[in-house]
Amino acid sequence: MPSPFNLIEGDRQQKGGEKRSETAGRWQHDSMQKMLTIISNVLRGSASRHGAQVVSEAASMVASSRSYADFTPEATFDIKKVDLHRLEEGPPLTATLTREEGLKYYRTMQTIRRMELKADQLYKQKIIRGFCHLYDGQEACAVGIEGGITLSDHLITAYRAHGYTLTRGGTVREIMAELTGRRGGIAKGKGGSMHMYTKNFYGGNGIVGAQVPLGAGVALACKYLGNDQLCVSLYGDGAANQGQIFETYNMSSLWKLPIIFICENNQYGMGTSVERSSASTEYYKRGDYIPGLRVDGMDVLCVREATKFAADHCRSGKGPILMELQTYRYHGHSMSDPGVSYRTREEIQEVRSKSDPISMLKDRMLSNNMASIEELKEIDIAVRKEIEDAAQFATTDPEPPLDDLCSHIFANDQPFEVRAATPWTKLTSTS
């Protein structure tokens, strides 16, 4: 069966045979077996290319005794070549990372990771309810994209949005308090997991695919107002087959809107693998007349360089461009999905051990002497504390007042009466 991963240059290591013999007994379906093979080939391939090495204890002790002035301020890394569609040239094959950037990306990704894990915990304690779609495993996408644009650009995504809410300026406190439905939440408890908003970030959208035309509308406003801004409009492999997305491809191209379409392909639309949902799994080509890139979504530098490339494309007035980020989610689709009925634990473990985005960045920085293990540990501790404080806030902050029940129906309006559950209860809406 043809698959996108086989087409990525450089990943010719076909170790599928070994894998099959080791695991044949445990596997129930051929397709699952193929999935693991495919995923491990690609992701292992990317890891080995960069020569990530585990720094030994001895070396780290030596490193820690040095002052910060001894750290490499900047290093250049080889990054995986990107597959191109209707493009002569793609993003560069190397990326330069400064120490500051590295620490920032590390901290942000670690914050997202720990925040999502904390949300998992709170959900199991029934302090968070309803829908909760977790982003752990995909951190490099959110952080890498933000590294390629600015906060004056715009972004919209679907429901797996906690990571983006953070990278777009939200705080962990506000995000967690929104998940627990408290008045200190980023949407004052009115929105929940799927409806978080910040400046130039339009959610958080619950209806699969609907966010894509919305993003094109934001891009239209950017063009209309002539402000040189662009809009990044994200969707998943499951949403990629939505008709309204194709309608949006058409209008964005026709009108040359400054939009970057990004398909976060995490291999599964809920419980349906890409092979079972899509006649063509080459999502970066699905825009047809729109140029496309297929990018390693587990490598924050890859994502950043591709985003910069795409942003330049848009800002030069060439119209839309499409990026497929190949990534992976460790959790199931949502908290009500254990995530192992349609994929194996081995597969998840494989990705975690070979391609984790945070580990990849950490290894790079350590092996190039851009940071010390202690320093990164300190960041981990600080992040843990931030998450704990936020969780504490999120569990102790009071719920919204009942007065808020009817507020925010209309903007800039006089208060008006709202029909309650019975005709005798008087409720008022305020803007």
Place this chain on the structure above:
Amino acid sequence: MHFLVANEILYCIEDYCIKAFCKLRTSRSSLTEDRSKMASIRCFLRSGKSAVSVVLRREFSKTSPAAVQVNVRDALNQAMDEELERDEKVFLLGEEVAQYDGAYKVSRGLWKKYGDKRIIDTPITEMGFAGIAVGAAFAGLRPICEFMTWNFSMQAIDQVINSAAKTYYMSAGAQPVPIVFRGPNGSSAGVAAQHSQCFAAWYGHCPGLKVVSPWNSEDARGLLKAAIRDNNPVVFLENELMYGVPFDLSEEVMHKDFVLPIGKAKVERQGTHITLVSHSRCVGFCLDAAAVLAKEGVECEVVNLRTIRPLDVETIEASVMKTGHLVTVEGGWPQYGVGAEICARIMEGPAFNYLDAPAVRVTGVDIPMPYAKILEDHSVPQIKDIIFTVKKVLNM
């Protein structure tokens, strides 16, 4: 400017009138007259200046300013033109709105005047362009999104409800959505089932939307301008058969800042025996029925809803408390419709105690719209149906 000054004067006159009516209340007067006066006072207090100005124009002689004849199509066209001129952020998108001058010519001349940037022809992709329009509203523009007919809005209804109507609430006020969706609604002539549905009840059901249904040119003009200036999503239900109908518009109405309040009904005709509540084209039928009934001594009060959501229940209640009888008239289907909502609200409110007979609805027939003329004519409420119903309710 004169419009604003005139209203100040009207408020002073209103005060005087309330005091005068109160004095009259104690003198010998019939129950119906008393009811009428009390209802009028309530009208003054609740219905705002448009009701006041209507009543006072009847009772005090006032030189009417020079009237000009404008049909509904032109009223809509002028309203959009003026709002496009007034605010750079306003723009129009939809199928055939630009170079074709509008499928029903409502946007005639606008593309020529404003160009490609502000009047945008879209491909036939409602879900996509409605979503694009909502996204543009998120980012600070003020789109007018035209559906060639509201039947096609079903392709895009998710964007109207889930992306537009609910966002301000879900974001706890962080993200307003200043958008107008407009287009012809309801039955036309000979366009058959898929092109004849009325969506007043569907959209009127949803919190977060304002739903407006103009009848005449004044309604069309004032309500469209108000809708475009409103910072909330407005569903604007026009009527194709009304586009070509001319009405006299006063100088005051033709002023470029003339707006009508969304959420306020208008009493088009004063009456004492029965209240007819309607919206859009059926308002005209009600007035025609009222003219016929007047010859038999039945005086109908005709209320033009103008807005479906929020519903102006106070005006309807005041009228019902005066007349004691209610008939609602609409083109849409009966089940779970606009009339059903009005009846439920009257039952739950103070006006119920004033009803001398059950409230009754006149509606479109509960079938998909047929094509043959004879069948189509019998699928929609006719004037004779309204007259028949009034007589039944009044036990005549």
